[in-house]
Amino acid sequence: MKIIFLGTSGSMPTQSRGSSSIAIRRKGEVILLDCGEGTQRRMVEARLGFRRRMKVFISHLHGDHVLGLPGLLQTMTLLKRERPLEIYGPQGLAGFIDAFSSTLGGPGFPTAVHEIISEGVILEAHEYEVRAIQADHDGPSWSYVIEEKPRPGRFHPDRALSLGIPEGPLWKRLQLGEDVENSDGALVRSDEVVDTPIKGLKVAYSGDTRPSEAFMAASERADVLIYEATFDSSLIEKAEENGHSTAAQAAQIAKSADVDLLLLTHISSRYPDPTLLLEEAKNIFPNTKIAQDLMELDV
Secondary structure (H helix, E strand, O other): OEEEEEEOEEOOOOOOOOOOEEEEEEOOEEEEEOOOOOHHHHHHHOOOOOOOEEEEEOOOOOHHHHOOHHHHHHHHHHOOOOOOEEEEEEOOHHHHHHHHHHHHOOOOOOEEEEEEOOOEEEEEOOOEEEEEEEOOOOOOOEEEEEEEOOEOOOEOHHHHHHOOOOOOHHHHHHHOOOOEEOOOOOEEOHHHHEOOOEOOOEEEEOOOOOOOHHHHHHOOOOOEEEEEOOEOHHHHHHHHHHOOOEHHHHHHHHHHHOOOEEEEEOEEOOOOOOHHHHHHHHHHOOOEEEOOOOOEEEO
């Protein structure tokens, strides 16, 4: 799994930071978290392509998180994309897409829009799931947690053979966690020949939000927490008023949730040098980094 930051600015783009967008590349698929203005340009620079398998998750309908969608869908149409595209987000998302499509022309490929109306699992894929957690921001807003399902542990053929299970279909059933019988009718348990399942990776994305107990709980023990840090602590009242978080609040969430790594994004244009934000966060949660546009992280 690789995380690629396509846009890391808050509210408006700057010379060095584009509007909010993050791509997670996993086994040939792209999971796009938000799609602010300029996302498709950054996708070109990151060589992500426009025809591959992709799902888009919009946190809320503020311009800096969604105004890249019209251009992205137009480019995909121009390049004759044929793969279906699924787009998830808050209520009103379908109307927004219909509005610009009625003027620009609708996507030239199958598009399914899923409006989220309640918390919980919104996507159950074969190897991972995506959960939505209500964010504390203006209007319908969502945070997301992407978590891989546990993978089977290492299979030991020598143990299977010694227990009377010959190579064949029974090996597969054992690898999938099923107990089987050998030719003598004796039960062979999966855990006798397969190691403990391997925990999948977990990535949590806050979107725009005030500190949230629900999101903190959902982020528990995440490998990576991507959290907005729009302001420093001297502007905590402004953050509260506008539905945002400070870098210190993001770090406290990371500490309480016992995550491995905190990545700060949605950096206000008032911080051309974000060192102040980084120092505030690191004082609380040392394993913190400030995301930069086109920064890549292997998880």
